[in-house]
Amino acid sequence: MLPGLINAHSHAFQRTLRGRTEWREASTPENFWSWRTQMYRVAGALDPDGLRIAARLAFTEMVLAGITTVGEFHYLHRDRAGRPFTDPNEMGWQLRAAAEEVGIRLVLLRVAYRRGNHRAALEGPQRRFDSGEVDRFFEESQALASRSSSDLFRVGVAPHSVRALSAGDLAEVVRFGRARGWAIHMHLAEQPGEVSACLEEHGRRPAELCADLGILGPDFTAVHAIECLPHEVAELGKARANVCACPTTERNLGDRAVPAQGFLDAGATLSVGTDSQVQIDLLEDAREVELNLRLTLGQRMVLGPVRRYPGALAALLFDVASVGGSKSLGVSSGALVPGAAADFFTMDLADPSIAEADDDALLSSIVFGGSPRAVRDVAVRGRFVVRDGHHPITARAVAEFARLQDTLWS
Numbered sequence: 001m002l003p004g005l006i007n008a009h010s011h012a013f014q015r016t017l018r019g020r021t022e023w024r025e026a027s028t029p030e031n032f033w034s035w036r037t038q039m040y041r042v043a044g045a046l047d048p049d050g051l052r053i054a055a056r057l058a059f060t061e062m063v064l065a066g067i068t069t070v071g072e073f074h075y076l077h078r079d080r081a082g083r084p085f086t087d088p089n090e091m092g093w094q095l096r097a098a099a100e101e102v103g104i105r106l107v108l109l110r111v112a113y114r115r116g117n118h119r120a121a122l123e124g125p126q127r128r129f130d131s132g133e134v135d136r137f138f139e140e141s142q143a144l145a146s147r148s149s150s151d152l153f154r155v156g157v158a159p160h161s162v163r164a165l166s167a168g169d170l171a172e173v174v175r176f177g178r179a180r181g182w183a184i185h186m187h188l189a190e191q192p193g194e195v196s197a198c199l200e201e202h203g204r205r206p207a208e209l210c211a212d213l214g215i216l217g218p219d220f221t222a223v224h225a226i227e228c229l230p231h232e233v234a235e236l237g238k239a240r241a242n243v244c245a246c247p248t249t250e251r252n253l254g255d256r257a258v259p260a261q262g263f264l265d266a267g268a269t270l271s272v273g274t275d276s277q278v279q280i281d282l283l284e285d286a287r288e289v290e291l292n293l294r295l296t297l298g299q300r301m302v303l304g305p306v307r308r309y310p311g312a313l314a315a316l317l318f319d320v321a322s323v324g325g326s327k328s329l330g331v332s333s334g335a336l337v338p339g340a341a342a343d344f345f346t347m348d349l350a351d352p353s354i355a356e357a358d359d360d361a362l363l364s365s366i367v368f369g370g371s372p373r374a375v376r377d378v379a380v381r382g383r384f385v386v387r388d389g390h391h392p393i394t395a396r397a398v399a400e401f402a403r404l405q406d407t408l409w410s
């Protein structure tokens with residue numbers, strides 16, 4: 001029995017892209033930006049039903065893999081024509097409904113998004129992401145939060161990135177969230193192009209800008225903190241900020257590895273997210289935080305201080321996938337301690353992926369080789385949502401998702 005895994009960064013709708021972007025569209029090299037064009041096509045096509053169906057399948061796959069809390073970074077605010085829905089939180093409610101059906105704990109990180117970049121307004125599918133003037137964004141975020149009476153649903157704020165907001169809006173959104181004790185998440189620096197655009201606009205790199213604006217803190221999570229120089233790593237560490245790595249997505253998109261060792265040494269807290277849902281296996285994300293650095297540096301055992309007992313590195317990586325995520329999302333889950341939520345899962349010790357591991361090797365076997373197939377029972381706030389490896393809505397979720405994919409891709 002293990003504490004439930006915490007998925008700190010998810011875009012549920014991108015589950016529709018799995019397997020659909022693994023081919024070459026042009027003779028020029030494919031990269032993050034060409035993938036984004038493909039992603040925008042789906043982002044432009046989903047209606048509220050489609051979002052709920054995609055999210056329900058993604059959330060089902062998450063609980064089947066031992067994930068009990070998801071932080072959903074939500075920016076599909078408007079309808080397909082870029083107009084606000086009658087209820088501006090229409091799409092947010094669809095995500096909440098999907099989470100309730102599946103039984104997963106949801107932290108809905110409502111994204112503030114105002115511009116393509118400092119030179120370009122929102123255009124095409126991006127017009128769906130428009131969160132409006134900050135005052136309206138605050139009102140609508142508050143409306144989402146005020147209708148929540150359950151600790152299975154919370155709201156946070158997410159200034160999308162230094163690209164999508166002016167410095168003034170960025171600082172205001174953070175002030176708003178911080179005053180309410182909400183989690184604050186932001187895409188920091190996934191690609192070199194984002195850093196050069198930030199330098200052009202502000203004369204500073206993304207983490208430098210955030211430090212100057214005073215927005216770093218223990219309630220702040222930098223997602224994709226990849227293109228960070230050592231002094232930026234130090235700033236995030238000094239602020240005791242959170243850093244969310246999404247290695248299965250980052251390797252798929254040709255981003256680079258998060259400099260996790262630097263962040264840990266500097267005092268930041270690491271967490272992980274399934275992000276684009278190219279895979280939903282949070283232990284794979286956790287192990288990749290270490291393994292990507294092994295490939296980059298040509299050495300083994302990169303993370304953590306010298307600890308001469310088996311399982312020390314596995315314990316560190318398991319914390320990244322559990323308590324690290326709970327700090328990032330501000331939830332009382334991720335550890336089996338008195339007072340915490342009863343979010344936990346069990347693994348079948350006879351599953352071939354972890355079979356015959358003795359006590360010394362068990363946690364390392366789970367973290368470095370455990371398969372989601374070995375997950376048996378999953379409980380969220382003490383209620384079992386998965387029993388014996390099965391979730392009751394799986395067949396229906398899969399069938400409806402298949403119909404959705406037919407309409408999206410035919």
Ligand SMILES: [Zn+2]
Binds near residue numbers: 011275
């Ligand atoms: Zn993201």
